[in-house]
Amino acid sequence: MMILSGDPPRSRILTLVLVVIILALAATPFLFPGAKALNVAAKICVFAALVASYDLLLGYTGSVSFAHTMFYGIGSYAIAISLYGMGPNWAAVATGIVIGLPLAALLALAIGLFSLRVAAIFFAMITLAVASAFQVLASQLSWLTGGEDGRSFQLPELLRPGTVLISKSLFGFEINGRILTFYLVFAVSALMILALLRVVNSPFGRVLQAIRENRFRAEALGFRTVFHLTYANCIAALVAASAGILNALWLRYAGPDTSLSFSIMLDILLMVVIGGMGTIYGAIIGATIFILAQNYLQSLMGLASTAASEAGLPLLPGLLHPDRWLLWLGLLFIASVYFFPTGVVGRLRNPAGDKSAGNSH
Amino acid sequence: MTDLAATDPLPKPKRDIAPILLPVALALVTIPLIGSPSTWLTLTAASLAMGMMIFIMASGLTLVFGLMDVLNFGHGAFIAVGAYVATLVLAPFAASIQADSLWMNLAVLAPAALLSMAVSGALGLVVERVLILPVYGQHLKQILMTTGGLIVAEQTLYALWGPQIIPMPLPASLRGSFILGDVAIAKYRVLAMLIGLAVFVAIQLVLNRTKLGLLIRAGVENREMVEALGYRIRRLFLGVFMTGSALAGLGGVMWALYREQVHASMSDELTVLIFVVVIIGGLGSIGGCFIGAILVAMVANYGGFLVPKLALVSNILLMVAILMWRPRGLYAVTSR
Numbered sequence: 279m280m281i282l283s284g285d286p287p288r289s290r291i292l293t294l295v296l297v298v299i300i301l302a303l304a305a306t307p308f309l310f311p312g313a314k315a316l317n318v319a320a321k322i323c324v325f326a327a328l329v330a331s332y333d334l335l336l337g338y339t340g341s342v343s344f345a346h347t348m349f350y351g352i353g354s355y356a357i358a359i360s361l362y363g364m365g366p367n368w369a370a371v372a373t374g375i376v377i378g379l380p381l382a383a384l385l386a387l388a389i390g391l392f393s394l395r396v397a398a399i400f401f402a403m404i405t406l407a408v409a410s411a412f413q414v415l416a417s418q419l420s421w422l423t424g425g426e427d428g429r430s431f432q433l434p435e436l437l438r439p440g441t442v443l444i445s446k447s448l449f450g451f452e453i454n455g456r457i458l459t460f461y462l463v464f465a466v467s468a469l470m471i472l473a474l475l476r477v478v479n480s481p482f483g484r485v486l487q488a489i490r491e492n493r494f495r496a497e498a499l500g501f502r503t504v505f506h507l508t509y510a511n512c513i514a515a516l517v518a519a520s521a522g523i524l525n526a527l528w529l530r531y532a533g534p535d536t537s538l539s540f541s542i543m544l545d546i547l548l549m550v551v552i553g554g555m556g557t558i559y560g561a562i563i564g565a566t567i568f569i570l571a572q573n574y575l576q577s578l579m580g581l582a583s584t585a586a587s588e589a590g591l592p593l594l595p596g597l598l599h600p601d602r603w604l605l606w607l608g609l610l611f612i613a614s615v616y617f618f619p620t621g622v623v624g625r626l627r628n629p630a631g632d633k634s635a636g637n638s639h
Numbered sequence: 640m641t642d643l644a645a646t647d648p649l650p651k652p653k654r655d656i657a658p659i660l661l662p663v664a665l666a667l668v669t670i671p672l673i674g675s676p677s678t679w680l681t682l683t684a685a686s687l688a689m690g691m692m693i694f695i696m697a698s699g700l701t702l703v704f705g706l707m708d709v710l711n712f713g714h715g716a717f718i719a720v721g722a723y724v725a726t727l728v729l730a731p732f733a734a735s736i737q738a739d740s741l742w743m744n745l746a747v748l749a750p751a752a753l754l755s756m757a758v759s760g761a762l763g764l765v766v767e768r769v770l771i772l773p774v775y776g777q778h779l780k781q782i783l784m785t786t787g788g789l790i791v792a793e794q795t796l797y798a799l800w801g802p803q804i805i806p807m808p809l810p811a812s813l814r815g816s817f818i819l820g821d822v823a824i825a826k827y828r829v830l831a832m833l834i835g836l837a838v839f840v841a842i843q844l845v846l847n848r849t850k851l852g853l854l855i856r857a858g859v860e861n862r863e864m865v866e867a868l869g870y871r872i873r874r875l876f877l878g879v880f881m882t883g884s885a886l887a888g889l890g891g892v893m894w895a896l897y898r899e900q901v902h903a904s905m906s907d908e909l910t911v912l913i914f915v916v917v918i919i920g921g922l923g924s925i926g927g928c929f930i931g932a933i934l935v936a937m938v939a940n941y942g943g944f945l946v947p948k949l950a951l952v953s954n955i956l957l958m959v960a961i962l963m964w965r966p967r968g969l970y971a972v973t974s975r
Contacts (some may be wrong), residue, residue, distance in 0.1 A: 288964050336779075340779055341683065342778075342779060342782045344785075392959065392962075394963050396918075396966045396967070399710070399778065399922070400918055400962075402710070402712075402782055403914040403917075403918055404918070404958070406910075406911060406914060407911050407914055407915055407918075407954065407955055407958060408955060410908075410911045411951065411952045411954065411955045413950065415949045415951055415954075418948075418951055540907065544786070544790060547783065551783060593798075596798045596799070599796070599798070601792055601802070602797065602798050604790055604793075605790070605791060605792050605794030605795060605797075605798065607790065608787050608788075608789075608790030608794060609787075609791055610793035611783070611786075611787035611790065612770065612784060612787040612788065612791070615774075615780055615783045615784055615787065616773060616784070619780070
């Protein structure tokens with residue numbers, strides 16, 4: 279219980295699901311051969327951490343930020359630019375981390391301090407405006423960021439697929455640099471999620487929840503809500519930037535589409551809402567469901583679309599086309615905000631009381 | 640303090656003119672920076688036209704927030720829908736659009752714009768009933784619901800019209816420029832300015848000279864009190880929401896003609912602009928929204944001419960500067 283900061287999943291089914299997900303992720307290189315399965319597993323790890331950090335803001339402080347992909351992108355670009363510029367060595371990795379993380383934290387601090395001056399209601403709009411400006415900057419400063427093409431780079435020797443650490447003859451499995459990178463991603467993501475659990479279950483996290491429920495009352499109790507909110511913003515930004523670093527290391531690439539685009543922001547929002555806001559565990563569930571669906575359901579949609587067009591149905595082929603994936607996501611999003619405001623985790627924890635819990639806001 | 644008799648007129652509220660002077664000052668300051676007066680005039684006309692179009696799109700959003708405390712992140716959807724609907728009318732009558740007669744052009748443009756407004760307004764009714772009604776008073780869910788609505792609307796447009804960019808040529812008689820000496824002012828910009836000004840005057844007249852406007856302004860300032868007096872503010876709000884959506888549709892048509900193309904993601908770039916305008920104008924204030932729209936357009940046009948690199952972040956810089964000066968926007972109307 280210590281490692282979970284005294285906040286266990288509190289539901290048998292939820293515990294079981296989480297254990298299955300984590301074991302499956304940990305054993306992916308051995309259970310599911312092939313590059314695609316490993317890519318999906320790595321993406322789930324990165325997004326679980328990223329979504330958990332967003333949950334700290336959305337679920338625990340109740341503030342909607344649209345700038346989360348900006349911090350994610352800062353991490354990605356920092357590591358990509360330093361590895362691209364300095365060559366594939368560990369010094370470049372360290373430089374990327376040393377530049378990226380403080381930059382993200384400083385920017386979060388600046389946004390936090392600035393939105394203090396203005397009405398709290400502006401926060402979502404201001405973050406949206408700042409994030410879109412950052413996106414434009416990243417695509418225009420092509421000498422630095424590679425513009426729309428992004429930056430591809432080489433990893434240090436140890437993490438490359440060609441590096442064989444344990445040959446196949448020993449256990450029947452080959453452990454190469456790629457698998458080592460996967461475990462690096464897995465371990466760092468797991469650590470960050472555990473750290474976030476620690477944060478939300480600390481006295482600090484309790485104050486955040488108090489602010490979410492009633493900011494005025496929290497302030498009347500003597501808490502400097504401004505300090506708490508800004509601090510939470512900085513922590514979330516740091517974790518998001520770290521997730522960005524992991525993602526760039528895994529993809530060996532950073533570009534606007536993989537790290538900055540608005541659709542990633544929507545994905546994150548969706549994962550938090552599906553998994554369950556204000557639970558941290560919801561991030562793992564939400565990321566797993568969403569990314570599995572994104573990678574495997576989309577091809578099903580393609581099949582359904584061709585079947586519908588062969589059957590001569592009007593309109594349906596267009597609606598079921600894999601490119602219209604977002605349409606169904608949007609509908610799912612509205613439905614889950616409306617019918618399951620507490621998400622999968624909330625449902626599993628409190629199957630009967632979901633209705634009242636959802637309406638008590 | 641002097642004594643007032645009962646028959647004396649009420650003391651006039653102080654007029655706050657500093658925000659009005661701001662765009663004027665900005666325009667004057669840039670004259671020496673730009674150097675050539677004819678370039679300056681062209682840029683100023685461009686900013687005024689762009690500002691009017693943004694104002695038309697943003698005016699509904701600011702009233703919707705002021706009146707019912709509703710944050711609508713899906714406002715951009717009405718803009719795109721308006722533009723797409725206009726293509727339904729403009730494409731079959733391409734011949735009359737290309738005819739070089741102002742009246743024939745307007746005879747097609749006007750019904751197209753009206754149809755766009757009607758469809759956007761009707762969509763506004765659906766959105767208000769389906770997405771916003773269940774989540775009154777819950778900002779977090781409003782943002783989530785309307786964001787979801789925006790995705791669905793955008794993707795439906797893609798599914799119906801396809802992902803390609805649809806060209807939307809300007810009518811023949813609106814192409815080209817008026818030449819005054821060595822100053823060239825595009826004809827369409829003059830039309831945009833006229834329509835924008837007409838919308839602004841109409842909104843101001845309704846808000847300040849009718850009982851309906853009185854109720855809306857009272858509702859923006861204190862909703863509970865208007866309800867306590869026996870008025871159904873939700874019905875009033877539905878009307879404002881639909882009008883705002885219809886205006887966004889009109890703005891969408893005008894913007895599409897301005898850019899001469901229609902694209903489902905056109906709402907993305909505009910949503911950010913509109914938010915900046917609504918924030919710096921002060922939520923709920925039409926006057927602030929008007930000045931904010933002109934300021935944003937001026938900064939974009941002058942900035943784009945003087946320091947092209949800076950223009951990318953000029954909106955944010957403007958927003959920061961204004962909010963440092965007045966944290967609640969140019970005119971703070973609501974008490975929230």
